Amino acid sequence: MTWKSKSSGAVRRLWPPAEQIGNDKSLKQGPWALQPRERPQPATQEIPVLAGATGAGAREKLDGLMQQMRFDLSRGHHLEAEPLLRERLKACRMTIDDVEIVRLAESLREVDGARRLREEREAAEAAGAATSSDAAAPAA
16 A cells, blocks of 8 residues: 655555664654554464354254243233244244144243233123123023
8 A cells, every 4th residue: 555745756655664663662653654564363263162152053042032932921022922933933034833833832821911811801702792692592
């Protein structure tokens, strides 16, 4: 890389002499101060690989997803377990057959607040419909 001098034209960027690098503590000046020094790339691994640094397998991903969903549903997520599971599987790019999705959603039944509310509402509507049909039957 070059820079243009007003008096002498293009000048090649240079590094300072080796003896000047270690002794001189003053502010570096000259064309070498404008260019960052090349850093050698390490030939070996200098940091340890942590446990879990490699990608998780499909089973581990699914287990983590189920733990996350159990927590979210216990905190009152607005979706039921099955649609939420389908949404998260799509986001994780995992494919599971429908039977397995239904089975996993059933395993989250005790923490699925949206499903409990829906079932209570359906039971109340069915009870209301049953009492209104019982009241209409003797009148006929």
